Amino acid sequence: MPRPGKSSYSDQKPPYSYISLTAMAIQHSAEKMLPLSDIYKFIMDRFPYYREHTQRWQNSLRHNLSFNDCFIKIPRRPDQPGKGSFWALHPDCGDMFENGSFLRRRKRFKVLRPEHHLPGGNGGGGAGGGGPGKPPAPTPHMVHYFHPHPPPPPPPSGKVPGLASSEAAVAAAAAAAAVGRLPQFSSYGSSQSSGFKHPFAIENIIGRDYRGVLQAGGLPLASVMHHLGYPVPSQLSGVVSSVWPHVGVMDSVAGVPVSPDYGPFGVPVKALCHPPAQTMPAVPVPIKPAPAMPAASAIPALTVAASQICPAASPVAASLLEQSASNNPESKGSLHSVLVHS
């Protein structure tokens, strides 16, 4: 049983896989999304083991981010300069791990790609890495999402334009609205009865003794919407501010846990807790190959098209997206995915 040691864990390799560690970092953030550098920081702050050989593990971590479908990339807005994108957890990545074990998932989370990805179809794999076969501009039509307020540890170039432009707000709202309607999101609220357990819930990571501590979960989306001036159900908005009271408790300078809320390895256990009502990444939008669209037949072509267009540059498309989404409550969201035991 992978159990962190008691006194020597500071030097030992934490019993968590990179996927776990990354997810912890993301979950710990207020916005449920972090830039790569902050993920690094989180891990290094909490796990002394990772203060060395940074080149090695960071490469592995990046590999995991790109390779695993459970992580989704959220681009910065044009007016939010900085390096790299934000990374969030895929809404459906829950339950990847066997309870208790974070070294090995029981299944690999994979986004369903209806696209019959032909073997060797696209550029025989660009042997030698990143891609002779790739188009010059990898993300020409990415949706740029807002980042309402930087997470406690301000992201690179902490210039926060707030609601810089109404244009951005429109884009954000459209995106948020669209995402908010995704089946996955609505299902989180009811997942309580289905026994869904987030893999990074404290009960999974540490034990099951903290169950009683858990209360309702927050939806970053709500805070985002609120920040944008959109009406947010009080239930949600209230939760947003109360669910993560522990964020920032960590002495980020010393990296020393300062309260019993921290479990082994200094992981803020409460912050990692995931109550039945799931808390998911704010506006998760897979930037990965658009083909990630499930059952294309069930998705209005418009939705697909709109998702590939930057709403900021095309408010019309954005609104259409929203409209489309609302008109098709049955339609599967673009994030629909499944746990595939390939």
Added chain:
DNA sequence: GGATGTTTACGATGGG
């Protein structure tokens, strides 16, 4: 130029 992101490859390990 360094950080970030993508992809391929391969060995180790664990589960069935």
Added chain:
DNA sequence: CCCATCGTAAACATCC
């Protein structure tokens, strides 16, 4: 033993 997952290395591209 087979297969899936994980960790690592490395090549390469893109972005800031």
